[in-house]
Amino acid sequence: MSKELEEGLKLELDWNKLEKAVEGTKGIIPVAVQNADTKEVILVAYINQLAFEESLKRKMLVLWSSSRQELWVKGLTSGETFELIEARVNCEQNSLLFVVRPNRGGICHTKNECGEPRNCYYRKINLETQELENLDP
Template sequence: MRKFEVSSLKFDDKGLIPAIAQDADSGEVLMMAWMNAEAVEKTLETGQVTYWSRSRQSFWVKGLTSGHTQELVNFRFDCDRDCLLVLVNQVGAACHTNRRSCFYTDVKDGAEHEIMSPMT
């Protein structure tokens, strides 16, 4: 076993890496967002998943304002070290539309179908 170094990850030219959040118990894919090196470090240090908001150019601790938190269960990266998978305990909605998952639309027979309603 070797020590993990954040610098071993492959960030894009903007210093970002995609991070997929997956429910640790059900395996449901919840969302995809971006992290920079400092967000990775904060996530690993605190256990609260922290992303980098490209639109706000600031850190975004999932659930800090909404209460819909993501507690880190396991932190993984792919074989190329250019994509992250964070297994989480999700409290409430993962999507800003108040749905459990951001992946609530599918395509069948050339038409979009909403497969998940907002949480109440």
Template sequence: MTLWEDGPVSSLDPAVAARLKRDPAGLVPAVVQDAGTHAVLMVGWMDDEALHRTLTTGRGTYWSRSRQEYWVKGETSGHVQHVREVRLDCDGDTLLVVVDQEGPACHTGATTCFDADRLL
């Protein structure tokens, strides 16, 4: 189900909001995918406010569990995420955020946060 496509929206559809399964802290994982390459860039966390900010601004906005604050991807690095669409998975417990990424997505400078150790 697409939550955001073809521009900002003013609010989340109440039927979709009711399907969104949050953890006890009110968070849901957000898998971020490059719109062009389809590579998984990173995983962030969103609560209702972060999702609202993402939907209304078109910029990837997340909740930092370690810093306990909202952050907009690229706000300090300049490596901005322009959100193309947000999708809710079939179980309602994960978001897919499809973006046009400017510069590297990972704080290490790598294109993706998944350039590190390969387990298999």
């Protein structure tokens, strides 16, 4: 991924992400991840049955990496892991909401100027110009 995509201020939505994620992958659904303390949505990812079962068993955030096609224990290498507090399902049972508590810090692989991990939704779209505004530089 380019630094410009992750840090830049130009809006470049990936309209084909789900199409790419599903290619070669069966049985995944989206999961929104919310911080239990701030109520902020900090990530939207994908989960399959195995990742779901591991999340419940471990009581921590385990996802399915659509790019690597493998289980993804969020924060395992960085130490930024997340305790699973609550799991919810939508009315059609085709997406989940995980309420989590960070064990140490933010969730994103990008970092702000202080070197701290951000939450993934750190840029706001200006509704007039459609430019991005960094809320956590």
